Amino acid sequence: MEATRLIKDALAQATGLLTTQPDEALAQTEAILRQAPGLPPAEFLAAQALRRLGQPEAARLRLATLAQRQPTVPALLWELAQAASETGNSAQAIAALEGLTRQQPGVASGWFLLAGELRKLGRTGDAWHADLSGIHASSRDRDLLEAAIAMNEGRLDEAAAILDARLVRLPDDPATIRLLGEVHWRRGDMSAALMLVERAVTIAPGFDLARDFLIRLLLQNNRLTDALTHAEILVQSPLDNPGYALLRASVLVRLGDQAQAAAIYQGLLARKPDQPQLWQNLGHALKTLGRQADAIHAYRQAVQYQPTMGEAWWSLANLKTVKLDAQDVAAMEQALATLALDAATKSEDIFHLHFSLGKAYEDARDYAASFDHYDRGNRLRRTLLTYDADEFAAEVKAASCCFTTTFFMQMGKSGCPASDPIFIVGLPRSGSTLVEQILSSHSRVEGTMELPEMMIIASRLQSRVDEGEFPDFATMIAALTPADRQRLGEEYIDRTRVHRQSDRPHFIDKMPNNWQNVGLIRLILPNAKIIDARRHPMGCCFSGWKQHFARGQAFTYDLGEIGRYYRDYVALMAGFDAAAPGHVHRVHYEHMVADTPGEVKRLLDYLGLPFEEACLAFWRTERAVRTASSEQVRRPIFTDGVDHWRHFAPWLGPLEKALGPVIASYPG
Template identity: 75%
Template sequence: MSGSPVGTQKPPAHSSTLAAATSLLDSRPEAALAQAEAILQRTPGLPAAEFLACQALRKLGQSDAALPRLAALARSQPRVPAVLWELAQAASEAGRSREAIGALENLTRLQPAVAGGWFLLARELRKSGRDEEAWRADLSGVHASSRDPELLKAAVAMNEGRLDESASMLTARLERLPGDPAACRLLGEVNWRRGDMTEALAWVERALELAPGFDLARDFLVRLLLQNNRLPEALDHAEKLTTSPVRSPGHDLLKASVLVRLGQQEQAQQIYEQLLALKPEQPQVWQNLGHVLKTMGRQPDAIHAYRQAVLHQPSMGEAWWSLANLKTVKLGPDDISAMEQALASLEPEREERQEDIFHLHFSLGKALEDARDYAASFHHYDQGNRLRRTLVRHDADDFSAEARATADTFSAAFIAEMGPGGCPAPDPVFIVGLPRSGSTLVEQILASHSQVEGTMELPEMMIIASRLQSRVDEGEFPDFRTMITSLTPADRLRLGEEYIERTRVHRQTGKPRFIDKMPNNWQHVGLIRLILPNARIIDARRHPLSCCFSGWKQHFARGQTFSYDLTDIGRYYRDYVGLMAAYDEAAPEAVHRVLYENMVTDTEHQVRRVLDYLDLPFEQACLEFYNNDRAVRTASSEQVRQPIFTDGMERWKHFAQWLGPLIEALGPLNHAGFAEGHSS
């Protein structure tokens, strides 16, 4: 805290003595106190000596003794920040919040750009039950921190990718100022950018311990918790944000996004509608509302919301794609013209508006496919995929090597060697495969059974698998097999119980079984069987050209990085079939395969076979799955709300002349090979 008592008026004879006494303050406060008192005996009332004596008393734990002297000094030196700071610290330590608050209010008026005074004021206000004032004081402290040169320098280093340099600056600062919330939050972001989520969470949580009114830190924490799928905690913090004295629609939007992830669509809908009632010209909010309404099966309302989004922002590519992606909606000539105009307007801004551009290409591809202009349709699908491919990371060679390593690990001998273990819970039903393989149809059929709850594509198994793989990547184990072999029965039990516990938040009913429809879990079938031996696994499979082409022309919100190149997606399909065939050989009958083509042409027989595999009785509701009004978030959400149809089974044939790279990548799987293994 800058400023000192008017010691500049002291006689020069005391300068060296006072300096010597001050140098003892941290290491020998009792000696500093004795020397300060000696100076005061010779020069009563000398402000600098009186101030030093009070500092020494506080360091010796005698804040009560320091308080009256500091109060007197503050009256004689009312505009010296250091005196007010010391008075506030002493009053706080003595439990005299009212006096501390008074000193800090004077201090922050004198030095509004110094964050420490605001943060200490917030703590004292909070002790006195003045929570809203405390929150505002924290926000003022954050505002002051945003102008701190040292923090700005660390932030610049972080944003320029000099993460180690930024971390070093912040660590050094926190050694001097361990109670600095802004430095804690910034160090949390540095660790997040490094990929160290544990440290990131710890530092951001520390920032909020120090300054509960630090809205930006709480917002960041919610996003970190979402990334870790810690949804109940994320909701708690999001709800806290909405009570901030500085109202922000962004806080409401963040809470709505958490509610969506929790499957509480109706509550998210209410938030979006309230925001739009206050300000209708918000295309992003209209789009978000459309997503929720689509998930709830309210298609006409979803269409209206998406139309409102593009009305307010005609170049909003994601809203156009959301309309096209309803599958049961056909975009007409006027829509095509509007999208072409939007695309033309964006081309000069290609770098800034890439997401809008590739979304518009995908949307035009779908509209022109519906109009049977297949050449133009393919051109737009191709342009959208090429642009999207530049924005994602996928190494087909590395992925194939990982799939082979997994297949080589989970041999019959290895499974026998590992022996029994894991969590015995029979609750989970995993539906795996590729996107656009008919998995949503299988899910909707099973979720119509009285004993099965449909949830969504749950990330928990992938989080567990990623954590295990990181032990190989970080050098703890030389390879995947060694790491898996190291799992003891107790480890497997713990991991299985972790999965059951982490997914509990998604279960809204008392039904004994639940579905996890994350398609990418085909990569982890062996791990699933190790940690959840009684879980059931259904492999939803579709003809390779039909499945891969459907996936290639689908823009996915996240995760499917292999799908934006015809060769990549063909190789991915081959890796999938290869690993599943290896597992079928190692553990026959463990995985039940459902071929989409069989399901749509011989529905009742296929449904009965799946239910037999799950040891569930047949129920007619499974054949009337389209009457189930549960929320469905995937691209097939509208298709599974109507009886089975076969229109889309061979759409790829309209584009066959352009699918050479896919056909070549698939190789022998273009024929009957895709169905190898146990199938129903």
């Protein structure tokens, strides 16, 4: 009895030394085994010490022998699995871990280690299932549940503290790492979020929810090729989740591959056709591809399955060439009445329906009813947006005051010398898509889409002022060295390369808001061409006001605000013309409509491109067009829209007042 107690005490003492002094733990354990040969607890402790001393093969042999005698002890199976893994004996590690996970399916770490060993043997499918089982086990973990609750309630510091403490104990736990990534994302620390979620996916490649989240983070950062790589992996998941295919389609849409996206939507609809959102997505892709009849069918299927789906109705109206008839108007009015009775009504459905009814009544020449619906849609949409016209005007004035002739002379020549980009800037609905379609018909110019890259670069620079690194915009811009300017220009070229699908020497960036960045473009891409697409202020602003944009353009939902925006735009462009004469080429929509051949020749001369007849037959050019004018540029130039705003003149007083003198000075 006394000998047993002494052995028990010696084992306890050796166990206490295992973490900090494994060599001493091993020596004491071997002494115990000399007194009690083959004693299982001592053999197990000796193997643990050997593994910690960097002798995994010796540990594995002892553990394997022990496991033959005690094949159901979880701690023994776990230790054997780790020793076998460290010696490259994946088959033995897998056997041990399969036994462990059968006995303790709620222990996530066993599943994750099993997944890693299965991958080493090329058993990818089984490994994926093991990762999924590990995540399922993690979902019951008390610490993770508490952290998730704290995060969802906005107690981010508390959530981070729980997760950081957990990572001290389990430094490679993918569920903890992913959740901590989301905490950082909610804090606004995108870099930390991306690093953590990427690490979680690296540790557990079958962690579908983490990969899904990672793709969305990558999309937010415009890392489209990386997002597609992960989306291609996610759709191979053993889980039959249609959402993964949808996510892949959304990445393809961002990359401009509408055809592949449409094929995904069609495949999903073949399995389950009563999905209005899918029909709408398919309609968007088909519209962009120029398949108008098929797009109309898709949108009508969407509203058939969900008559209150405002965005689908607006998508029909927004084709511009489709006229909604009396039956459609009745259906939309009924949809509004239905939504009025539903406490869970989404404002998005309501304002989309108002914009759609505005278009329907406009086509019916009932301009008073049309304006009323446009007005109601705009007012509702405006309540959902944050936009400060005074703040924006101050930013524009700061940029205008910065980019002067003297400033450009002081900065000297620098930047990336690439002449690839052709920027088309201006306001939405100014005729920019028409200019883009004309130029994209030229054999040396590739049309892409409204690219966000320059806006991202400009926003990043502005954040240095907002965060206090520089006192103002001018100081920040002046601090850019020649090396900085070259690097930024090269960054733009590199980031936009993913959107180029041909070897044509020039490509178009049609982001209209880049008029705010003409000075920056001049600094970092001095050989880029800039085209200012301009339209009569009343026609342009009214057309923008009655257009609901999928995202951005927050200034368009109030007549006074859009008028001020146009005025700011004219002022900045005039200042830039004075600072860099001839650097920007202006195309007036009305002139292009009145004399297309002459305007096209002037445009091509500015770009240094030879004339090509295809530019005059631009509507025959087959390419994806994503803007609101997608159908209008697929037919010859028409004059109907030039003065269309005059039908609404009685109600446009606020716009006329906000525009002020720029109306009379147009096209000066």
